[in-house]
Amino acid sequence: MAWFRKDKKPLKAQDRRDVPTDVFDKCKGCGEILYRERLAQNFNVCPDCGYHLRISAETYVELLIDSDTFEEMDADLRASDPLGFVDSKPYPERIAAAEAKGKSEAVLCGTGELDGIEVVLSVMDFSFIGGSMGSVVGEKIARAGRVALEEARPFLIVSASGGARMQEGIYSLMQMAKTATVLARLHDASIPFISILTHPTTGGVTASYAMLGDVNLAEPEALVGFAGPRVIEETIKQELPKGFQRAEFLEEHGMVDRVVDRREMKEMVATILRHQHAGWRP
Numbered sequence: 635m636a637w638f639r640k641d642k643k644p645l646k647a648q649d650r651r652d653v654p655t656d657v658f659d660k661c662k663g664c665g666e667i668l669y670r671e672r673l674a675q676n677f678n679v680c681p682d683c684g685y686h687l688r689i690s691a692e693t694y695v696e697l698l699i700d701s702d703t704f705e706e707m708d709a710d711l712r713a714s715d716p717l718g719f720v721d722s723k724p725y726p727e728r729i730a731a732a733e734a735k736g737k738s739e740a741v742l743c744g745t746g747e748l749d750g751i752e753v754v755l756s757v758m759d760f761s762f763i764g765g766s767m768g769s770v771v772g773e774k775i776a777r778a779g780r781v782a783l784e785e786a787r788p789f790l791i792v793s794a795s796g797g798a799r800m801q802e803g804i805y806s807l808m809q810m811a812k813t814a815t816v817l818a819r820l821h822d823a824s825i826p827f828i829s830i831l832t833h834p835t836t837g838g839v840t841a842s843y844a845m846l847g848d849v850n851l852a853e854p855e856a857l858v859g860f861a862g863p864r865v866i867e868e869t870i871k872q873e874l875p876k877g878f879q880r881a882e883f884l885e886e887h888g889m890v891d892r893v894v895d896r897r898e899m900k901e902m903v904a905t906i907l908r909h910q911h912a913g914w915r916p
């Protein structure tokens with residue numbers, strides 16, 4: 635049985651180069667190298683430790699919505715550059731670079747059926763300028779909310795955001811009020827709004843629609859907060875408790891209703907909507 639004890643030779647630099655980087659992902663939870671296709675089949679949840687890796691808006695739509703029922707809305711809305719903003723590069727160039735990666739904005743909106751229930755949903759995508767909320771994100775979410783209102787369909791928002799898009803200054807902050815107003819109208823009409831918080835949901839998104847759900851669900855270990863922990867520690871001059879701003883901590887303290895594994899999210903949302911059914915059906 636000598637081969638059991640055979641020393642493993644480290645990979646030579648040459649061998650390492652032969653491993654295609656687009657085939658594998660490393661799990662941030664357990665460090666395991668995972669075959670990307672297997673990971674995708676599991677909705678980007680690590681099969682070994684359950685860590686929830688980042689997921690695209692399109693994949694989240696696939697996860698929640700019955701196949702062949704999704705119809706995208708407002709795909710052609712594009713940001714303007716009202717402030718002529720330039721940081722390391724002009725804002726229009728930043729938008730163009732983000733678009734070149736195949737997304738049109740940081741949110742994908744549409745209608746579809748979730749386990750046979752007609753819904754409207756908006757899913758944010760962190761890969762587009764950090765999921766930042768500019769005027770297009772706000773407008774698309776407000777329009778989606780209005781469709782939910784007009785057609786009396788439950789509304790879902792899946793959030794993933796670094797906060798307001800600083801390149802649009804006050805225009806991005808105004809989206810907080812705009813989206814919150816539409817959600818208030820849904821509330822008045824007794825149409826359910828479910829907010830799903832994914833890692834990370836921060837800044838102006840947390841301070842507006844993300845925390846306004848009739849039910850707020852969060853993925854395991856998602857960071858959800860307004861300011862980051864370092865800023866808070868420096869401001870209040872206190873060490874923050876362990877797990878602060880993580881989904882489980884927020885559930886324990888009543889900010890989040892339930893932490894739900896992504897693979898069970900559809901079933902959970904369907905169950906909640908069926909419970910509320912009598913309230914919203916016209």
Ligand SMILES: [Zn+2]
Pocket residue numbers: 661662663664665666680681682683684685
């Ligand atoms: Zn893992």
